[in-house]
Amino acid sequence: MLHSLVASLRSGHPGIALRYAAAVAAALLTLLLSELLRPIILPNPFLLFFAAIAISAWYGGIGPGLLTTGLTVVAASYFFQPPFYAIKLDLLDIVRLMAFSLVAVLISSLSETRRRDAQAAHTQREQLQVMLASIGDAVIATDATGQITFINPVAAQLTGWSPTEAQGQPISAVFRIINAETRQPVESPVSNVQRAGVIVGLANHTLLLARDGTERLIDDSVAPIRDAQGTLIGVVMVFRDITARDYAEAERTRLVADTQAARDTAEQAARQITRLQRVTAALGAATTPDQVADVVVQDGLAALEADAGAIFLLADEGRTWEVLSFRGYPPELVAGYVRTSVDAPSPLRDALETQAMLVVETSEELRERWPQLAELQACSGDAAIAAVPLLLDKQILGMLYATFRAPRRFSADDKALLEGLARQGAQALERARLYEAERAARMAAEAALQTREHFLSVAAHELKTPLTSLLLQTQLLQRRALRSTTLIEQDRRGLQVVADQARRLDQMIAALLDVSRLDLGQLSLTRGPVDLCTLTRRVAAELQPTSASHTLNCLGPEEGLIADGDELRLEQVLQHLFQNAIKYSPDGGGVDIEVTPHDGVVCVTVADQGIGIPEEALPQLFERFYRAPNADPRQISGIGIGLYVVREIVHLHGGSVTAARRPDSGSIFTVYLPQWTSAPEVEAPTQAQTR
Amino acid sequence: MENDGDPRGVQPAPGYILVVDDDAAIREALTLVLEDEGYTVRSAANGRDALQLLRAGEVQPHVILLDLMMPVMSGWDFRAEQQRDPTLAAIPVVVLSADRSLQTKAAMVQAQGYLAKPVDISVLIDMVSRYCS
Numbered sequence: 001m002l003h004s005l006v007a008s009l010r011s012g013h014p015g016i017a018l019r020y021a022a023a024v025a026a027a028l029l030t031l032l033l034s035e036l037l038r039p040i041i042l043p044n045p046f047l048l049f050f051a052a053i054a055i056s057a058w059y060g061g062i063g064p065g066l067l068t069t070g071l072t073v074v075a076a077s078y079f080f081q082p083p084f085y086a087i088k089l090d091l092l093d094i095v096r097l098m099a100f101s102l103v104a105v106l107i108s109s110l111s112e113t114r115r116r117d118a119q120a121a122h123t124q125r126e127q128l129q130v131m132l133a134s135i136g137d138a139v140i141a142t143d144a145t146g147q148i149t150f151i152n153p154v155a156a157q158l159t160g161w162s163p164t165e166a167q168g169q170p171i172s173a174v175f176r177i178i179n180a181e182t183r184q185p186v187e188s189p190v191s192n193v194q195r196a197g198v199i200v201g202l203a204n205h206t207l208l209l210a211r212d213g214t215e216r217l218i219d220d221s222v223a224p225i226r227d228a229q230g231t232l233i234g235v236v237m238v239f240r241d242i243t244a245r246d247y248a249e250a251e252r253t254r255l256v257a258d259t260q261a262a263r264d265t266a267e268q269a270a271r272q273i274t275r276l277q278r279v280t281a282a283l284g285a286a287t288t289p290d291q292v293a294d295v296v297v298q299d300g301l302a303a304l305e306a307d308a309g310a311i312f313l314l315a316d317e318g319r320t321w322e323v324l325s326f327r328g329y330p331p332e333l334v335a336g337y338v339r340t341s342v343d344a345p346s347p348l349r350d351a352l353e354t355q356a357m358l359v360v361e362t363s364e365e366l367r368e369r370w371p372q373l374a375e376l377q378a379c380s381g382d383a384a385i386a387a388v389p390l391l392l393d394k395q396i397l398g399m400l401y402a403t404f405r406a407p408r409r410f411s412a413d414d415k416a417l418l419e420g421l422a423r424q425g426a427q428a429l430e431r432a433r434l435y436e437a438e439r440a441a442r443m444a445a446e447a448a449l450q451t452r453e454h455f456l457s458v459a460a461h462e463l464k465t466p467l468t469s470l471l472l473q474t475q476l477l478q479r480r481a482l483r484s485t486t487l488i489e490q491d492r493r494g495l496q497v498v499a500d501q502a503r504r505l506d507q508m509i510a511a512l513l514d515v516s517r518l519d520l521g522q523l524s525l526t527r528g529p530v531d532l533c534t535l536t537r538r539v540a541a542e543l544q545p546t547s548a549s550h551t552l553n554c555l556g557p558e559e560g561l562i563a564d565g566d567e568l569r570l571e572q573v574l575q576h577l578f579q580n581a582i583k584y585s586p587d588g589g590g591v592d593i594e595v596t597p598h599d600g601v602v603c604v605t606v607a608d609q610g611i612g613i614p615e616e617a618l619p620q621l622f623e624r625f626y627r628a629p630n631a632d633p634r635q636i637s638g639i640g641i642g643l644y645v646v647r648e649i650v651h652l653h654g655g656s657v658t659a660a661r662r663p664d665s666g667s668i669f670t671v672y673l674p675q676w677t678s679a680p681e682v683e684a685p686t687q688a689q690t691r
Numbered sequence: 692m693e694n695d696g697d698p699r700g701v702q703p704a705p706g707y708i709l710v711v712d713d714d715a716a717i718r719e720a721l722t723l724v725l726e727d728e729g730y731t732v733r734s735a736a737n738g739r740d741a742l743q744l745l746r747a748g749e750v751q752p753h754v755i756l757l758d759l760m761m762p763v764m765s766g767w768d769f770r771a772e773q774q775r776d777p778t779l780a781a782i783p784v785v786v787l788s789a790d791r792s793l794q795t796k797a798a799m800v801q802a803q804g805y806l807a808k809p810v811d812i813s814v815l816i817d818m819v820s821r822y823c824s
Contacts, residue, residue, distance in 0.1 A: 457791070464789035468809040469716035475812035476724045506809050513791060
């Protein structure tokens with residue numbers, strides 16, 4: 001009971017029973033006191049009871065107040081109203097009691113109001129205390145002189161001062177702040193507020209020094225506290241630890257910047273790659289040195305974001321510069337460089353001497369290194385330049401020159417790009433030069449071929465005309481000589497020699513014409529069944545009279561081995577082979593000619609006993625104008641086209657021809673020709689009938 | 692052998708032949724060879740002369756030996772004129788040329804035969820005799 005009473009008193013929130021008990025007690029105590037002071041208070045018995053009512057109402061509220069009032073009315077009527085110790089009320093007494101009751105009720109209600117206000121204020125203060133203690137921000141309040149009146153747990157923790165210790169301390173002792181960058185003490189915001197009287201925030205980057213020396217980045221604001229009259233009675237300061245936030249923010253900013261930088265680099269790299277690819281593709285299509293230079297200067301320098309550029313080539317055996325292509329320079333400036341000596345001082349000369357890339361990043365450096373060019377430089381407005389040798393196999397073809405209007409730091413990437421561009425350019429230049437040379441050579445060769453063809457054609461025609469009359473007249477003479485008795489034998493032999501040589505001339509002309517036709521692909525075949533047995537025998541019989549010392553032996557069947565070919569052309573092939581066999585057997589002897597069937601092909605072998613073919617001559621034997629080294633041109637005439645014509649005609653037939661040395665002496669030539677097969681539509685019914 | 696030689700040399704002309712060639716040596720050689728065989732031979736240096744000769748003459752040749760490449764009027768143009776002229780169109784023509792694709796060209800001018808220069812005497816005589824028998 002006593003405990004709860006004490007607790008209630010302390011808390012200021014007494015229970016209802018206690019409040020009424022207190023009212024009764026107050027009434028009884030007053031009654032006792034009034035009885036003791038009876039002679040003094042008798043004329044006004046309610047005097048002391050006003051105090052009891054006021055106390056009851058103040059402490060317990062209106063109810064206890066009214067209770068005390070009621071008890072007072074009863075007690076005063078009984079004890080202090082005549083006829084004393086009995087209740088007997090006249091009208092005046094009743095009026096007096098009612099007046100007292102009214103005053104008592106008034107006192108009770110006033111006291112009640114007062115009590116409620118006090119209770120509300122207490123509750124509010126309590127709530128404020130709890131709130132300030134529980135919020136996440138640090139709070140310190142001071143009085144008007146700057147002495148701490150309140151510090152919440154967060155502030156206590158950040159400053160390192162306990163609330164009890166901090167209480168009454170000057171703010172400057174507890175809240176010590178410095179500038180994070182300069183580390184100079186910062187004026188306390190409290191004094192600012194005291195002076196200015198308005199809400200003040202801290203500058204950025206303020207460090208709070210705790211009692212133990214810990215530094216924390218804080219963010220705060222300070223506000224004045226004023227009383228009802230507006231007089232400054234203190235300041236309240238709210239602050240928080242932003243070390244973590246600041247770090248995170250810095251980290252985020254750094255990440256954003258890094259990402260942006262990486263993206264920029266990647267985009268720039270992608271742009272450069274795209275441009276370089278475009279350059280590479282364009283260079284692949286460029287076929288002349290001029291086109292190559294244009295590509296490098298137009299597209300390549302764009303990849304570098306150069307404002308102007310040119311390709312210089314070494315001319316006059318490396319003594320002067322020639323401008324192959326340029327972009328972005330006034331033509332008159334370029335004209336000044338045409339055919340300038342490589343020895344004239346310029347970045348070109350220095351890069352040529354060192355055989356390495358030369359870059360200059362500022363206009364000051366340009367002026368300093370080449371004062372002679374200051375005028376030119378002022379005219380073109382160059383601030384940075386790069387001169388890169390176009391190197392091919394350690395030999396300088398020329399120079400890639402790029403200029404920039406703004407000073408420029410050449411990064412490793414820039415230099416790599418320049419090197420790459422110069423390397424590609426040099427290779428493309430060389431390729432274009434070779435291509436041009438090759439094209440010129442090819443055109444010259446084609447022209448030469450045409451000229452030769454024309455010459456051969458005309459020559460053959462012109463040679464054949466006199467040959468025609470020569471042969472006819474000779475043969476006529478021979479015929480008449482047969483009828484005449486006046487000609488002696490030597491004359492007849494002489495006539496025979498003239499006729500033979502005229503024929504030989506004719507054959508040579510024909511062979512030359514054939515070579516020309518084969519070269520131009522103009523020789524075509526008229527194919528049909530060709531009996532190689534009869535053909536070889538006929539050609540051999542025609543040639544036999546030309547040499548008495550050789551015997552042409554036709555072996556194998558007399559007829560029936562049919563090849564698919566052009567009879568006139570195959571006759572030519574056999575003539576060449578038989579004539580060769582005779583020609584390369586200067587000591588005479590037999591020539592064995594044999595036709596054999598061989599698995600879908602017909603073979604003709606021609607074997608002589610002549611000088612044979614050296615091993616080393618075999619691979620080239622059928623080449624045009626080739627002559628075996630063992631054939632002495634003074635002994636055995638020829639121009640080396642017979643076997644070439646043989647091979648070409650046989651190949652046109654889809655056949656082949658081989659040459660070999662015979663084990664003893666002489667050579668053996670074998671021609672393989674496709675066998676004649678009758679047309680399928682004729683063959684098909686025959687097969688059906690056979691089945 | 693007798694002094695008079697081969698009997699063909701003295702026999703009366705078995706036929707009449709017109710030789711058209713711009714080369715005088717060839718004209719002469721052909722004339723000599725064919726006359727030696729007993730033919731009557733007339734010659735012209737180009738197509739225009741040949742046409743004049745044909746239109747002026749009373750007797751038509753049995754065969755014309757025609758060169759293709761000639762100045763003034765080529766063998767091609769002569770052949771075209773001849774074929775347009777009904778009185779001359781029927782005369783057979785043998786093309787005599789050094790041209791490389793003689794066979795094709797002879798077919799193009801619708802010649803009855805062709806001989807490649809230089810021509811062998813027996814081949815020539817054999818060819819001419821076909822039209823004069």
